[in-house]
Amino acid sequence: MEISGAEIVTRCLQEEGVEFVFGYPGGAVLEIYDAIFKQDKFKHVLVRHEQAAVHAADAYSRSSNKVGVALLTSGPGATNGLTGIATAYMDSIPMIVISGQVGTPMIGSDAFQEVDMVGCSRPIVKHNFLVKDVRDIAATFKKAFHIATTGRPGPVVIDIPKDVTIHKTKFEYPQSVSIRSYNPPVKGHPGQIKKAAQLLADAKRPFVYVGGGAVLGNAGPEVTELVKMLNLPCTNTLMGLGALDGTDPNFVGMLGMHGTYEANLSMQYCDLLIAIGARFDDRVISVPNQFLSQAKKIVHIDIDPSSIAKRVKVDVPIVGDVKSVVGDLVALLKETGQRPNDKALAGWWEQINEWRKPNSLLYTQDTEIIKPQFVVQKLWEVTDGQAIVTSDVGQHQMFTAQYYKFRRPRQWINSGGLGTMGFGLPAAMGAQMANPYAQVACVTGEASIQMNIQELSTCKQYHIPVKIINLNNRYLGMVRQWQEFFYGNRYSESYMDALPDFVKLAEAYGHVGMRIEKPADVEPALREAFSEKLKDRLVFLDFITDQKANVFPMVQNGKGLNQMDLPDHMRGMQQVPFENNRDYGNLC
Amino acid sequence: MRHILSILIENEAGALSRVTGLFSARGYNIDSLTVQTTEDVTMSRMTIVTHGSDDIIEQITKQLNKLVEVVKVIDLNEADHIERELMLIKVRATGKERDEMKRMADIFRGRIIDVTEKSYTIELTGPGEKLDAFIKALDPAVILETVRTGASGIGRGERILKI
Numbered sequence: 001m002e003i004s005g006a007e008i009v010t011r012c013l014q015e016e017g018v019e020f021v022f023g024y025p026g027g028a029v030l031e032i033y034d035a036i037f038k039q040d041k042f043k044h045v046l047v048r049h050e051q052a053a054v055h056a057a058d059a060y061s062r063s064s065n066k067v068g069v070a071l072l073t074s075g076p077g078a079t080n081g082l083t084g085i086a087t088a089y090m091d092s093i094p095m096i097v098i099s100g101q102v103g104t105p106m107i108g109s110d111a112f113q114e115v116d117m118v119g120c121s122r123p124i125v126k127h128n129f130l131v132k133d134v135r136d137i138a139a140t141f142k143k144a145f146h147i148a149t150t151g152r153p154g155p156v157v158i159d160i161p162k163d164v165t166i167h168k169t170k171f172e173y174p175q176s177v178s179i180r181s182y183n184p185p186v187k188g189h190p191g192q193i194k195k196a197a198q199l200l201a202d203a204k205r206p207f208v209y210v211g212g213g214a215v216l217g218n219a220g221p222e223v224t225e226l227v228k229m230l231n232l233p234c235t236n237t238l239m240g241l242g243a244l245d246g247t248d249p250n251f252v253g254m255l256g257m258h259g260t261y262e263a264n265l266s267m268q269y270c271d272l273l274i275a276i277g278a279r280f281d282d283r284v285i286s287v288p289n290q291f292l293s294q295a296k297k298i299v300h301i302d303i304d305p306s307s308i309a310k311r312v313k314v315d316v317p318i319v320g321d322v323k324s325v326v327g328d329l330v331a332l333l334k335e336t337g338q339r340p341n342d343k344a345l346a347g348w349w350e351q352i353n354e355w356r357k358p359n360s361l362l363y364t365q366d367t368e369i370i371k372p373q374f375v376v377q378k379l380w381e382v383t384d385g386q387a388i389v390t391s392d393v394g395q396h397q398m399f400t401a402q403y404y405k406f407r408r409p410r411q412w413i414n415s416g417g418l419g420t421m422g423f424g425l426p427a428a429m430g431a432q433m434a435n436p437y438a439q440v441a442c443v444t445g446e447a448s449i450q451m452n453i454q455e456l457s458t459c460k461q462y463h464i465p466v467k468i469i470n471l472n473n474r475y476l477g478m479v480r481q482w483q484e485f486f487y488g489n490r491y492s493e494s495y496m497d498a499l500p501d502f503v504k505l506a507e508a509y510g511h512v513g514m515r516i517e518k519p520a521d522v523e524p525a526l527r528e529a530f531s532e533k534l535k536d537r538l539v540f541l542d543f544i545t546d547q548k549a550n551v552f553p554m555v556q557n558g559k560g561l562n563q564m565d566l567p568d569h570m571r572g573m574q575q576v577p578f579e580n581n582r583d584y585g586n587l588c
Numbered sequence: 589m590r591h592i593l594s595i596l597i598e599n600e601a602g603a604l605s606r607v608t609g610l611f612s613a614r615g616y617n618i619d620s621l622t623v624q625t626t627e628d629v630t631m632s633r634m635t636i637v638t639h640g641s642d643d644i645i646e647q648i649t650k651q652l653n654k655l656v657e658v659v660k661v662i663d664l665n666e667a668d669h670i671e672r673e674l675m676l677i678k679v680r681a682t683g684k685e686r687d688e689m690k691r692m693a694d695i696f697r698g699r700i701i702d703v704t705e706k707s708y709t710i711e712l713t714g715p716g717e718k719l720d721a722f723i724k725a726l727d728p729a730v731i732l733e734t735v736r737t738g739a740s741g742i743g744r745g746e747r748i749l750k751i
Contacts, residue, residue, distance in 0.1 A: 306650035
């Protein structure tokens with residue numbers, strides 16, 4: 001039996017086990033929407049702006065290890081989705097974006113709602129397709145899901161002209177897929193893994209640096225086993241948080257621009273660095289020369305060969321799936337019994353514990369003004385550290401990364417690479433859809449939340465009970481912080497004037513709103529929001545927070561990891577090993 | 589340093605723009621680019637001449653390999669190779685210049701492929717430097733038009749780029 005291209009699209013999605021499609025209808029995708037209407041295998045979630053559809057699909061992927069799907073119409077629908085696609089691309093999130101296109105005879109004629117979506121999205125997708133023949137739809141979907149989810153994952157766009165969705169053909173979904181030009185690596189080279197094991201055996205100051213690749217590659221258990229088996233100190237990047245439990249004693253905190261004192265100094269002064277699914281980006285190591293000024297051996301495990309030697313030359317590159325490679329490394333170490341010298345490792349731990357002592361995340365909460373850090377810490381306590389937390393971008397994002405100790409992978413959903421404001425709320429929607437029984441919190445700021453606030457309406461329609469933690473300091477906090485540090489306190493356009501009454505706004509959308517202005521009210525408000533009574537309601541908690549709070553530690557652009565700006569109680573503290581007479585070679 | 593990259597790529601719509609887009613997006617240089625289908629029409633062979641430090645060339649190669657449609661990439665500079673470029677050059681040829689121009693074309697093993705009363709069109713093949721040398725040998729005033737293909741390259745001997 002012949003069926004229409006639109007029906008084939010829905011059948012392909014069913015074959016791939018898709019549960020939700022996030023989208024917004026329009027002229028070019030009306031056929032597809034009609035086919036969706038006639039089926040009940042997957043649900044469609046109607047957002048209020050296409051950017052939100054893509055963010056929601058993205059967070060659905062991030063929080064579940066399944067593939068998020070977004071459906072956009074041609075022209076403005078497609079271009080509205082681009083920010084979402086770029087966000088997913090920068091963080092390597094597997095996702096399918098289906099965009100409508102004007103009919104094939106109209107392509108190139110500047111038709112109504114025509115845009116060259118394949119061209120527009122080319123630099124921000126793993127791959128994209130324009131389907132010009134109804135007979136190609138099924139094979140294209142099979143390829144698209146395969147490409148999105150294998151190797152280094154990423155978003156794939158499928159652009160489908162309207163006439164192709166009308167044309168009919170037989171439907172047969174391919175069972176397997178083979179693309180001669182696309183063969184991502186899986187197993188790491190055994191010789192390289194042996195070299196890594198040997199370096200670990202020779203190391204005096206080993207350090208494990210775990211990035212988002214470990215989360216995406218589901219390598220959390222393997223990483224944890226490696227770290228625990230050898231008692232190695234370990235840091236997670238912003239994208240890697242949760243790969244190793246944030247409460248684990250071997251975890252030294254996040255590293256990078258706003259990393260902890262101990263994580264950044266361990267990174268700087270280690271003699272062996274094991275990088276797992278991380279890419280040495282500028283917000284993590286700052287300047288490569290400074291980072292490499294202390295001699296260290298580097299083992300770099302990554303599925304993407306182009307991530308290796310991109311910013312930093314390494315001694316032992318291992319290309320492969322992180323789960324497989326780290327698993328093989330653990331197995332080899334067990335077999336050979338190789339491990340770092342106990343005495344040296346104990347000395348290294350002693351050093352790291354000294355760096356930990358001053359607590360670079362220390363802050364004081366008085367009785368008058370709510371500190372943003374305090375809200376996040378209380379959120380962590382109230383949710384037992386178990387909530388899925390999304391964020392937008394800025395100070396609140398960094399505070400969440402620092403103070404919410406993520407217990408497991410896929411619990412922390414944020415736009416790390418692109419840094420997209422407006423990500424948090426739609427992401428919370430996607431995460432809640434993927435995890436209907438989980439507590440989902442969106443930590444945001446009064447500026448970021450307004451970039452996709454219309455989604456409060458979507459949340460109402462689908463009864464999405466996320467809790468919005470709005471850290472309202474009436475400033476673009478991170479911009480203000482940089483203006484304070486680098487632009488002589490000239491707060492150019494970073495003050496948020498004419499804010500809405502968020503409580504009333506939430507209520508207008510049919511949600512629960514609360515304003516919290518006193519530190520003593522923070523915990524009770526959070527407890528109420530997460531109580532049984534409000535478990536089915538979206539609660540918007542508007543915390544009026546300290547306007548002058550800054551994120552510390554901070555590594556300024558161009559500075560080294562051992563040149564941090566430290567919080568007041570540590571100002572002037574030396575950023576070197578405490579005892580220079582230790583056998584650390586040339587350290588300073 | 590100058591490098592000459594050979595790329596096997598699926599002969600699909602948009603494949604070329606993925607390659608050129610990659611170069612512009614990442615700030616790499618394209619000195620020349622040639623492309624045509626191979627004996628297997630589902631695949632194209634591309635030759636890109638670029639320049640950059642060893643690190644940059646390594647990244648270019650890796651990034652090219654990452655493109656889904658790219659089947660294989662080799663850097664011809666890594667071993668012996670041959671490269672050729674074709675130039676068509678139209679020159680003024682009147683009066684006593686006509687003989688001189690013919691002689692010059694012969695010296696460079698060029699062939700005159702079109703003749704009018706006032707001009708010759710000369711076809712010249714060789715490495716890029718040879719074409720440069722020919723242009724340099726001429727009085728700029730006699731050159732009416734030039735068109736060059738950019739280099740095509742192939743490994744010497746048993747070195748073969750094929751799937």
